[in-house]
Amino acid sequence: MSTAPQPPQRPSVRVTVAQLQVSDDHTANRQVVEDAFRTAARTRADVLVLPEYASGFDPRGVGAEHAEPLDGPFVTMLRDRARATGVAVLAGTTLPGDGGDARAVNAVVAVDGTGALVGVYRKVHLYDAFGHKESDRLVPGPVDAPPLVLDIGGLTFGVLTCYDLRFPESARRLVDAGAQVLVVPAAWASGELKAMHWRTLAIARAIENTAAVVAVGQAGKGVTGRSLVVAPDGVVGLEMDEQPQVRTVDLDGAALLRVREQNPSLANRRYTVVPVA
Template sequence: MRIALAQIASTPDVAHNLGLIADGVARAAAAGAELVVFPEGAMCCFGVPLGPVAEPLDGPWATRVRALAADAGVTVVAGMFTPADGDRVHNTLLATGGGVEARYDKIHLFDAFGFAESRTVAPGTTPVSIAVGGVTVGLATCYDLRFPGLFQKLAGDGASVIAVPASWGDGPGKREQWDLLVRARALDSTSFVAACGQADPWTIGRDPRGAPAGIGASAVAGPLGAFVGQLDTAPDLLVVDLDLDEVAAARKTVPVLVNRRF
């Protein structure tokens, strides 16, 4: 299975960000990828009011992404914001194209490191997987990386690949934690973990003003925890071939999903 991680640097301009997605989809399709993963907040960066940005899944933003995926013949997973009850929104992953149409609302909200995502975002409740070319792909978002139970749930439900769009905030030790958590969740679930982060906004000259805007370092880790590929901090495209036989072999050698008791 060939996948691509499209590491972009989203801005507050939704139309501009759609252009970044169009470019990433085209480049991934040209490289032969079946699945292209964009970051959390691909629709719009954090640090601006999200209520006015949020759109339903039949709104113009999702409709355009859906058309891009259909035209290119690929499955796209990209972060957006959808309306929720009251004044909050959902931090939503749109998965579309290649016979896929699904949403995942972020379950674990980033109330950490002095940030309170739950003030403006309502949590999801349900783990979600999709099927891409017969391969089950689980969906998770950013802070979900700190919760191994979700990854083992997705793997136990059949996922051999888990896509993780993110907008990983910078700070002391955060890059080390990102690398560690991506690899650890792959080990926990004996799955490929494809974690696509927002590029560092400073690489495009944008000051994130304290918002969790991304550090780059998008990576794919194999089912025994080794990195298969990783990007630097700037916008870029990572294309990786996944040998899914490695998942079966890892689960036979280290059967944590069978042996777990909690």
């Protein structure tokens, strides 16, 4: 069961939300990310959040052709930029498969403000829905891997990605590990009702977990964009349209604690979440 969080170290944590348009040109994508870092540094952000597949993307599907190792150009650039600017970063990327599997791994990497790689989340729920079949190209992450949570400015951030948003257990498992902010890098596929689902699910995850939600989508062909930041009471504080843009917001840690005091639904729970093989 969740325990009461400690007061934040600072009144707020500043988050830069980068709704980027990502192509299959990895060199060009790194340049776009470097621009986002400059914006984050200029606004004195604590953390930059990039979308799913920020290193390289094809709306028809992403697989081994876009995979780079953790010591490859994309993550190396993230670490260099974080070290130079002091801005932590959470970014979606694609890693090579393990054990000779020809498929790749959809991952989110966490780099702190010193440039250290502090965690990797490998996407558990692959997008085998709405006519897509990610499992043809990607291997899922282990369901029993420790949740990826990290402290940024006194708030605990927990990481999931895209299709995971449709599975409330994923978010609740992060909250059980201490998450106060749920970060959702995504390349949310466009289509009938999809933008409505994206918005509704992000708000639901915030309300039911009394957690802030930072849902960052890709812009461009085949994806929805419409990034949003939701407060723990479900109020949407930032919402974008379909176009590429970079915005910065402050997350109020004291307000989060007040919401959890007024609505102690986490303390009132009667069920736990456990991985299913």
